[in-house]
Every structure is written in structure tokens, then in C-alpha cells.
Amino acid sequence: MPDGIPIQPKDSRGYFMLPQAPEDAGYYVYGTPLHGAGQYGHPALLSVLFWVEREWRAIDNRKFGVGNISQAGGPAYAKHHSHMNGLQVDIRALRFDGQQTRVSRFEPDQYDRTATAKLIAIFLSHPSVKQVLFNDPDIHGVRSWEGHDDHFHVDIRVAVKWNKKFYLPSRWFCLSAARRRKSLFTQRRRSRSKRNIRFTPVGWVTNRRRPRMSASSR
């Protein structure tokens, strides 16, 4: 590493590590591997997190816990097969006491359903959020998924603009410009010759040149 100002770690995909909970952030970090090694996110995901964080800070003083996103370079986790493309993130359920530890939905003395529902609603209101997996049936908009009792899983989509013209290119578009010109020329020639040649009792003739009767055949 060259000397200088430390910059945010970046992986081979060009994904940055989630900033490890600056002092005034609305979130804290947890997850495996430690120290952000499992928190490399697609730029679209990071911007969702920053947006949700801002919305959340406006209504609540507690920090929410951000867990696994993806590992540097995107290898699979031992436990789950998602979390490889940087478009998923795990978020802890909220606690009444605001401590930065886990809480299960089966611990009614600490599990803050109302706050968790609000946080999930903020995520779901973002247009990039595809689905939220969480097992509390009293929270609106979530899908239940095995193992999601103390954290919810957020999937986001990335908007991709397709140019329809190049989505399924015709063979003509695949050719180089020179070959395109040539193929147009040969097509024109072929079609003209098809139109003009016909078979007559005299033989193959074109429309332009009428068969000339020779003097001897008269």
C-alpha cells in the first residue's frame, strides 16, 4: 500500500466497503467476517443504505445494525448462497434499549416491533428495494424465510437501461460497416437479377434485352 490518506477499501469488482459506522451515522455494523470484510456493496445498495439511514435518523435516535452484504470479490458464504453480488444486506431487528446487539422477535421484553416495522417500511418505500425477508407475521410487506427471526434481509434491484436496438442485434448489425455496405450491394444485385431473368422457349433472357431473332431462324 502506498503511503497517504487511507481511502475506503475497494474490491476487484470496484465495490466499496460500507463505511464502518462513523460516529454520527444512523447505523452500526456487525456481521462476519469482522471489520467490514463482509460488507462490500454494489454502489446502488450503498446509496439505499445511506438514504434509509438519513430517513431513520429523522425519526429515531437509536442506530440500526447493518450486517452481511458481500465479501470482497463476491465469493459464496459458507451458510447462504445469496450475498454474492453486493445487492443484499442483513439488518438487525430493533431493541427497546438501543443496545447494539441482536434481538429475536421471540423476546417481547426487548424486541421493538413498532420500530422494526417502521425501519422496514422505510426500506420498502425505496424504489430499488425488491423484497424484505423477515418472519414476523405482524409486520406488513415482508416475506417469511427460514432463519430470519433476529434480522431481516433486504434485496435490491439495479435499474439497467437496455437499448432495444442492440438487445437482439440482427445479423446485419453484427457485420462491420464495410461488410454491411457490401451485403446491401449484393442483396440489391441479387434481387434485381431475380426480377429480370426469366425462362423463355428461347432460353434464359432478361427484360431489358429482348431476344433477338437471328435472320437465319426466320
Ligand SMILES: [Zn+2]
Ligand atoms: Zn441475508
